[in-house]
Each structure stands twice: as structure tokens, then as C-alpha cells.
Amino acid sequence: MSVKIPIYASLSSIGAYVPSRIVSNEDLSKIVETSDEWITKRTGIKERRFAEDNEATSDLATKAARIAIERAQIDISVIDAVVVATISPDFFCMPSTACVVANNLGIINKPAFDIAAACSGFIYLLSLAKSFIESQTYKNILIIGAEKISSILDMEDRSTCVLFGDGAGAAVIRATEDKSLSVLDVQCAANGQYQELLMTPGCGSRYPASAEILRERLQFIKMKGNETFKIAVKTLTKDVVEILQRNHLSKDEIDFFVPHQANLRIISAVGEALGFSSEKVALTVQKYGNTSAASIPMAINDLYESGKIKQGSKLLLDAFGGGLTWGSAILAFGGQ
Ligand code: UT7
Numbered sequence: 001m002s003v004k005i006p007i008y009a010s011l012s013s014i015g016a017y018v019p020s021r022i023v024s025n026e027d028l029s030k031i032v033e034t035s036d037e038w039i040t041k042r043t044g045i046k047e048r049r050f051a052e053d054n055e056a057t058s059d060l061a062t063k064a065a066r067i068a069i070e071r072a073q074i075d076i077s078v079i080d081a082v083v084v085a086t087i088s089p090d091f092f093c094m095p096s097t098a099c100v101v102a103n104n105l106g107i108i109n110k111p112a113f114d115i116a117a118a119c120s121g122f123i124y125l126l127s128l129a130k131s132f133i134e135s136q137t138y139k140n141i142l143i144i145g146a147e148k149i150s151s152i153l154d155m156e157d158r159s160t161c162v163l164f165g166d167g168a169g170a171a172v173i174r175a176t177e178d179k180s181l182s183v184l185d186v187q188c189a190a191n192g193q194y195q196e197l198l199m200t201p202g203c204g205s206r207y208p209a210s211a212e213i214l215r216e217r218l219q220f221i222k223m224k225g226n227e228t229f230k231i232a233v234k235t236l237t238k239d240v241v242e243i244l245q246r247n248h249l250s251k252d253e254i255d256f257f258v259p260h261q262a263n264l265r266i267i268s269a270v271g272e273a274l275g276f277s278s279e280k281v282a283l284t285v286q287k288y289g290n291t292s293a294a295s296i297p298m299a300i301n302d303l304y305e306s307g308k309i310k311q312g313s314k315l316l317l318d319a320f321g322g323g324l325t326w327g328s329a330i331l332a333f334g335g336q
Pocket residue numbers: 033034035038039042043119158159160162163224225226227228229232262263266290292320321322
């Protein structure tokens with residue numbers, strides 16, 4: 001009888017890419033009735049990146065993926081699957097952005113597919129990759145959170161267009177026998193009762209594309225910001241407490257708390273409720289805005305590139321987004 005050695009999933013590398021075009025609060029104040037003061041005070045955002053017209057989500061994703069693959073020091077041929085989390089795919093509805101990215105990278109005859117969990121996308125990706133690896137289905141999975149969210153922003157709606165930005169973050173999740181360098185736990189959840197708080201109502205099967213839908217601008221993101229804000233703070237805090245308790249860990253054993261970067265006020269409220277000092281909280285919202293599924297891997301990449309995390313650093317991830325969806329994860333960074 002053969003005995004299976006336990007295999008764990010390790011986040012073995014991270015990479016990110018942002019478009020070069022910087023859009024400041026001042027720039028937006030020339031398009032909609034807003035101000036640097038309002039945006040800074042209510043969100044903490046100072047600037048964000050917008051992709052060019054000829055750049056699609058897959059272009060950002062491919063660039064982030066190449067960096068992650070190089071840092072993982074693996075040959076592209078060993079990647080068993082490519083999964084992308086996005087709410088701004090290249091095409092509606094096919095091919096998936098993952099198929100485009102896999103083709104760009106020369107990965108063929110391997111599974112490639114997208115998932116839609118909005119801003120919680122990267123946590124959902126981690127959960128999926130962990131299951132695939134621990135069940136010994138695959139050994140190396142490329143996961144990417146990528147958004148050209150500017151393509152679904154209503155530039156006439158000041159309550160949403162100032163909040164979001166474009167970018168991509170990628171990671172290679174590899175099989176390891178070393179539990180101390182693995183994704184220790186992931187929990188994901190959703191509550192569709194709140195679907196109307198944050199949505200793109202038009203151009204799906206509910207309200208198919210038509211001149212009227214476009215006239216009413218229903219193809220763009222709509223958000224009831226204030227209600228979403230309140231649920232976000234409560235849910236994110238509760239979620240972190242639960243995952244720490246479940247793993248018998250205290251916040252002092254966590255090196256960095258990496259929350260979804262939607263709003264500095266949400267990040268500060270959750271960070272303070274949990275008792276994390278500000279140096280332990282990853283912060284990129286001021287320079288990138290809310291990049292939805294890309295926000296957490298971009299924030300991990302920021303910590304990595306600034307030399308703050310090293311192999312074994314313990315990260316606590318926490319995300320919240322449209323659906324409503326949310327999720328958290330605890331991992332020990334497996335990269336070099
Ligand atoms: O990533 C997915 C999850 N997303 C989130 O978690 C986002 C959650 N929500 C938020 O971050 C905040 O609710 C916002 C930043 C979206 C809004 O902040 P708020 O403090 O909740 O403001 P509000 O929506 O209550 O609006 C306050 C006022 C309103 O004016 P009145 O009605 O008080 O006269 C808005 O019309 O601010 C006005 N306003 C603006 N003013 C200047 C809304 N957007 C703007 C703007 N510039 N861009």
C-alpha cells in the first residue's frame with residue numbers, strides 16, 4: 001500500500017504590474033465635481049493608474065505573471081493551470097482572460113479559466129489553488145488578480161469614478177512538503193442578499209446590451225458606498241478574528257496584515273479594531289486606489305519589493321467586495 005506524503009501549497013513568488021499613466025485627484029476634479037480634499041479625506045487616495053485604450057486586462061496580467069514566474073525560478077512549461085480573478089475581463093463572455101494570458105505566455109494544453117469574486121478574487125484564487133495542490137491534482141498554479149477597471153467606470157459618476165484604478169498582481173503557488181512555508185488556511189464566504197450594493201447591472205442576461213441600457217449607463221459600476229462601507233468594516237473585522245482563532249494564532253504572530261485596499265478609513269478602522277500597529281498594515285490605496293481583485297497581490301508585491309517580507313514572513317490577508325463576497329487567508333511567504 002502506497003502512503004501519500006502530505007503536500008502543502010506555497011505562495012512561492014509574487015509579481016505586479018501597473019500601467020504608466022498616473023491620474024491624480026486634481027485630474028479627476030477637471031472631469032467631475034470633486035476635489036483632492038474630498039477624495040483624500042474620505043478615501044486616502046491621492047492617485048491611481050489608468051491603462052491606455054490599447055491595453056487590456058490580459059496585457060496587465062501577462063506582465064505581472066512574467067515577473068512572478070521569473071521570481072519563482074521555474075520554467076513556464078511546469079505550470080499546470082492558469083486562473084485569473086477579474087471583473088473587467090478582456091471579452092464578454094469568452095474567451096476567458098486566463099486563456100488570453102496563457103496564450104501570451106506560451107502555456108497551451110493546460111486548464112485556464114477565470115473566476116468572478118470581485119475584490120475578494122485573490123482570496124478565492126488562493127482557496128482554489130490550495131485545494132488543487134493539496135489534493136495533488138496540480139503542482140504549480142499561476143494565479144492572477146487583474147483589472148482594467150477604468151473600462152467599467154462611469155466617468156460621469158463622482159461617487160465611483162474617483163475610487164478605482166487599474167493593475168495586476170500574480171503569484172505562483174507550488175507544491176511543497178514544508179508546512180512552515182505554506183498557505184496555512186483560507187476562508188471564503190458570500191451573501192447574495194446584498195448583491196445590489198455593488199454591481200454592474202447592465203449587459204448580462206438580466207439586462208442584455210441595448211441602446212437603452214447604454215443610455216442609462218448601466219454597463220458601469222454602481223455602488224451604494226455608505227452602506228457597503230459599514231458592512232465592510234464589520235465583516236472584515238469578524239472574518240480576521242475568526243481565522244486567527246481557528247488557527248490558534250494571535251495578532252502578534254502575524255508579520256503583516258494585508259487588507260483589501262478600498263478605502264484608508266476602512267483599513268484604519270479594521271486595523272485598529274484588531275490592534276495592529278500601523279507599521280504592520282500594508283498600504284497602497286493612496287497610490288493605486290481600489291484595484292479590486294489585483295489589490296491584495298499588488299500590496300504583497302509592494303511589501304516584497306520594499307524588502308519588508310522575507311521567506312517565512314507570516315501574512316494575514318483580508319478582502320471584501322461585490323456579491324457581496326469576502327474572505328481571509330493566513331500564509332507564510334514561500335518566496336526567496
Ligand atoms: O472594494 C469593494 C468594497 N468597496 C468599499 O468597501 C467601498 C465602501 N465605501 C466607501 O469607501 C465610502 O462610502 C465612499 C468613499 C464611497 C464614500 O464616502 P462616504 O463618507 O460614505 O460618503 P457618502 O457616500 O455618504 O457621501 C457624502 C457626500 C454626499 O453629498 P451629500 O449628499 O452629503 O450632499 C455625496 O454626494 O459626499 C458626496 N460625494 C462627493 N463629493 C465630492 C460623493 N462622492 C463625491 C466626490 N467628490 N467624489
